[in-house]
Amino acid sequence: MRASDRAYSVLREEILDGVLAPGVVLAEVEQAARLGVSRTPLREALSRLTADGLVSSHAGRGVVVTEVSIARIGELFEVRAALEEQAARLAARRRDPAVFEALRQDLLGANELLERDDPARHEYYALVARLDAAIDDAVQNPFLVSTLAGVRTHVARIRRLSHDDPGRLREAAREHLMIVDAIVDGSESLAAHATQLHLHRSLKNILGSIERNPR
Template identity: 60%
Template sequence: MRTSERVYGLLREEILDGTLAPGASLAEIEQSERLGVSRTPLREALSRLQGDGLVAARGGRGLVVAGLSLEDVRELFELREALEVKAASLAAARRDPAVFEALREEVRAAGETLGPATDLEGFYALTGRMDAAISEAAANPYLEAALRSVRAHVARLRRVSRDDESRLREATHEHLLILDAIVDGSPTMAAHATELHLHRSLASIVRSLGAHPVPEESRQ
């Protein structure tokens, strides 16, 4: 693996899991020393992250981890709706029912065990596999590439409401509605169920950001 690829993966993971918080400085000298690499591969990695929208330029501060303002969230969900509703519709038309039947059972079982001791990383890994299965079933490489980019930002947003157990229960029910529609081969119902899930997810995140706003200096 090329050094720039490895650095890109490390920094991307740190941004997505919150190790590098919104607004955190990504000064070349500091990061190259921390990661033990030269500045050339670091610059390549930072350029890719900037293209992903995870890193932003700040006058006088160089590059920083991109913020998460309410405006950012609303714009992201506009794109999510366009992409994910279409992907779910195509998946329902082109799916292998057995794949989604198995996922439905896993999601149902996960929902039954949600509680204070829930393994949230495992739960999100399961929903990530559901997303990946929908993308694969949609069988459109251009749509799949666009969804990969969007879902990087979604992973960051999940941290905002991840401790809200009631929202996780609602989201599990919504995921099951989507899976039911795909298993049944109903593109219209899959699209509607996905649209409902996105609408409720956005409302939950907006409430969470309203209660715990991102500091102004951390925003894009």
């Protein structure tokens, strides 16, 4: 892996996980030393993060981790719904049933993952990421997939603002299973509807969590 790719991957993950909080200044010398890269690949990584909307340049401060706009969550989910629902339709149309059959079996064990001693829910979210990747592969539309990837980046940051509710996560696992069932069956309308339901409940949960736990 190139040094710039490695720096980008580490910084992106730290921003999405909240390790690098909004407003943190990413000083070139300090970050290059911390990541074990020279300043040139670090600048390349920061340029990519700027394109992602995760950092921005400020005169007199340098590169800063961007704030998360709570006020615009609804707008983000409007875009996400349009893209995710279309992706589900296309996945149901073009899928390899065997791929989603395997995911269905894994989702049936999602509750077991949620009961493990894993406060960050790494295994559960890794399973969700596999589902996203399978849908992306089935879509066979690089323009849709690349646009959706940018939206998911910001959704991941927003999710960190809400507090994981075990009950909601189990409910979400059932919703993911509904989406997979529809894709396996090749039902475009049902896949889109199940996706719409999941996103509606996800948005409602995030807004409710932020309201109950303002920061």
